[in-house]
Amino acid sequence: PNSKDNKVQVIKTGNTHFDDFVSRHGGLVRGSWMFLTGTSGAGKTTLILFLQSLCKDVKTVLWSLEMSAKAVERQCSNYKVQHGNAFIADEESCPTFEGFMEMLEREKPDVIAIDSIQMVAKLLLDRMGMDDAVNHAKDVLRRFNEKNNSVLVFIGQMNKDGTFRGPQEILQLADAHMEMTYYRDRNERVISWGGKNR
Numbered sequence: 001p002n003s004k005d006n007k008v009q010v011i012k013t014g015n016t017h018f019d020d021f022v023s024r025h026g027g028l029v030r031g032s033w034m035f036l037t038g039t040s041g042a043g044k045t046t047l048i049l050f051l052q053s054l055c056k057d058v059k060t061v062l063w064s065l066e067m068s069a070k071a072v073e074r075q076c077s078n079y080k081v082q083h084g085n086a087f088i089a090d091e092e093s094c095p096t097f098e099g100f101m102e103m104l105e106r107e108k109p110d111v112i113a114i115d116s117i118q119m120v121a122k123l124l125l126d127r128m129g130m131d132d133a134v135n136h137a138k139d140v141l142r143r144f145n146e147k148n149n150s151v152l153v154f155i156g157q158m159n160k161d162g163t164f165r166g167p168q169e170i171l172q173l174a175d176a177h178m179e180m181t182y183y184r185d186r187n188e189r190v191i192s193w194g195g196k197n198r
Contacts (some may be wrong), residue, residue, distance in 0.1 A: 010109060013054035013149060021191070023176075028111065031151035033145055035171055035194075036113075038180030039056065043189050044155050047180065048113045052086035058110035063089045063100055065119035096168035097123050097137060104144055115155040117170075138170060 010027030014017055018028045038044045045064070049072065052060045064072050071089040087109070097120060104112065114120060114137075121133035128136065138154065145152040154174075158182040171177050178195040 034176040042180035060114040
């Protein structure tokens with residue numbers, strides 16, 4: 001269900017801790033877009049599946065180009081989605097960027113997660129360079145997001161030194177940048193804000 005807080009529309013997940021963490025409005029802010037980055041094994045995809053399992057009252061879609069939909073479900077088996085409003089698209093069901101955008105226009109999901117923005121950009125490399133492709137995909141998805149008042153989450157790949165693998169200005173343009181870190185020595189996963197959180 002949606003509620004309004006000073007005219008800001010939010011999607012409540014029903015998990016109070018997550019809602020309070022994700023924004024000062026107590027939920028996912030409609031019309032916003034965030035970057036989710038993290039180290040290998042930090043649980044980025046698992047977090048999206050957890051989010052999909054919570055958002056039973058709105059449509060959610062994850063476009064997984066890092067692994068197949070079946071592989072995502074196997075990897076995140078702890079978070080079995082028990083409702084019919086969550087969908088995982090992959091390279092088989094949506095092999096092109098244009099096809100994915102057509103699906104979004106048809107289904108109008110409320111929460112859209114992209115894994116990963118660099119993999120989407122690779123689908124466009126026959127037409128433009130990598131940075132231009134990342135920016136093009138980001139701009140097209142943002143326009144859809146604004147028009148449909150949805151929530152957009154880009155998962156971003158990281159370089160070995162922990163920096164974002166792509167145009168750095170994207171991190172500053174996003175409404176929020178969520179970072180996930182896996183500390184192997186203590187088998188602990190930590191979520192923190194890497195930048196502004198609106």
